[in-house]
Amino acid sequence: MSQTELTREVARRVFASEFNDSTYTFKESDDERAPNYALLPTGDRANRVFIAGTLTETEDVGDDSEYWRGRVVDPTGTFFVYAGQYQPEAAAVLRDTEPPAYVAIVGKPRTYETDDGTVNVSVRPESIAVVDAATRDRWVVECAERTLDRIEAFEEWEAEQEAPESGSTAPTNEYAQMAHERYDSPVINYRNDVIAALEQLEETDDVEATA
């Protein structure tokens, strides 16, 4: 077995707005069993994600067997979560949980191309846990931090491209390069989403403090 198979894939923290833009997927090798990655527009690869938000709606959209769809909302948008017979535990949580509820989900990014050519990105859950507001808030802050880290690395890489003679010590960033080639949306958008998400948290804090 190779080293890469033994290493567990990290669960990336990504807001819904960026996740839903992560339409390009790739593998790092030709091996049939090589892991699939979604390319995050801020320049990283994600084989697994950890997300938290409000489960606002659940629906069994299956024909013959149960196939549950959940909508999970974070401050930037909505994650679509699909669980069927191969994710029985996750499907059971979607079936049994009465929305609205805060949930934390570990899962894999999946893409699906519709007839008109749009690519939809969804989450195939490994686990869904009902959590409290504190956990959800902590996730927003953590996700904001990780996203800012990625944006910073992306911008360093970009600066390096514009002024290669400056001798900057920015490390090579192959996923920033890939994101630059594959996506149009400027990373500043995701920074704005981070700010909006954090501001929302601050406001709720203030409301609670004065209440």
Place this chain on the structure above:
Amino acid sequence: MSDVRQHADDIHEQFSDHLELSLEDVEERLTTLVDEYKVPIDEARRSVTNHYLEEAGLERDDISQGGSEAANIEDVDEPEQWIDITAKVIELWDPRSDSVAQVGLLGDPTGTIKFTKWAKSDLPALEEGGVYDLRNVVTDEYQGRYSVKLNSTTVVEERDEELEVGDDTSEVEGALVDMQRGSGLIKRCPKEDCTRVLQNGRCNEHGEVEGEFDLRIKAVVDDGIDAHEVIFDKDATEDLTGLSLEEAKEMAMDALDTTIVADEIMDDIVGTYYRIEGPTFGRYVLADEVAELDGPADAEQLLIRARSM
């Protein structure tokens, strides 16, 4: 120095402790293969090395692969590396096999590691509490845990000084994203010093045995940068879940199924943020101190950072 010369030099050094050989002789053998027989240099080196191995009556594993490097114990992270360490013998254990002369735990300021000294290596006995320079030891790995082996090429020198031993503690903070198989209510082999976890009532070493119940959790705590594997022993599991071993046994008895315990624990902990401190063993962190992170998270500093970007 030419390529051939460099390789000749390496080979000469590898065997200088074992054989009377001249650098010229090594170089000549290499040159013949490379220039006359058009053998690629790597293959030539392999062939010449084998020749000397045979002459010295050694196995390939007995010689170092091109010199060893000074290393700290915490840096050992792959098998079959030849390294030099300076370490203190923390404790000696009883060898379980005649082929092993000594086995025990070594420590340096960066951490601890198991060592094995082969009987056939014919090295001086290490003493508990002694500090030694150990040159040319080779690293090994078993189920994610690393060890070093002392072999017949190892040079042991006692140092007349004290060495502080670090405990290799690490702290991980993140979301508990997965609980692995072998968690919950498990059975261990009751044979002395075994404690292996039974699979379907069987111990890998001792076959079918009457197991002893234990509680543990193997989990993955992930901070979005790295995934850390964390082990909670019985006490840590009881603290974390509020479920005692007795209660877990009752729960399994009522359900006629031990997996109910794991399911129950999993629902309780997956998706929760923790800060965990403890010693590391290979790729595992042993949970000593566990705190659930349920306080408010600070958004203000990040907001300042985001706005200034």
